[in-house]
Amino acid sequence: MIRELIEMFLLKxxxxxxxxxxxxxxxxxxxxxxxxxxxxxxxxxxxxTSNFVRWLIFGKYLDDFIK
Known part of the structure; x- marks a missing residue:
């Protein structure tokens, strides 16, 4: 599951x-x-609010999670 998230995030x-x-x-x-x-x-x-939540999840959480 984590690998799939990383691949989806990095490839797209x-x-x-x-x-x-x-x-x-x-x-x-x-x-x-x-x-x-x-x-x-x-x-x-x-x-x-929509862009903020998107930025928070994809810009902050996933970047920190992947690192």
Missing amino acids: KKDKDYDSYRDERIYIRVTKDEKDIIRKLAKCQCLD
Whole structure:
């Protein structure tokens, strides 16, 4: 499983164009307070919440996880 993640991440690390109508979405359940925190953190990074979560997972977590 970890090997598959690494291969997917390293092989597909190109600039991506996201089509908001055709791309897959993942819905997560958060409290109102958690949602506010995510929005504020995204604002600090000058990103919308969707791009912030994507950046957090693919830019930070996976980079640190793979290293």
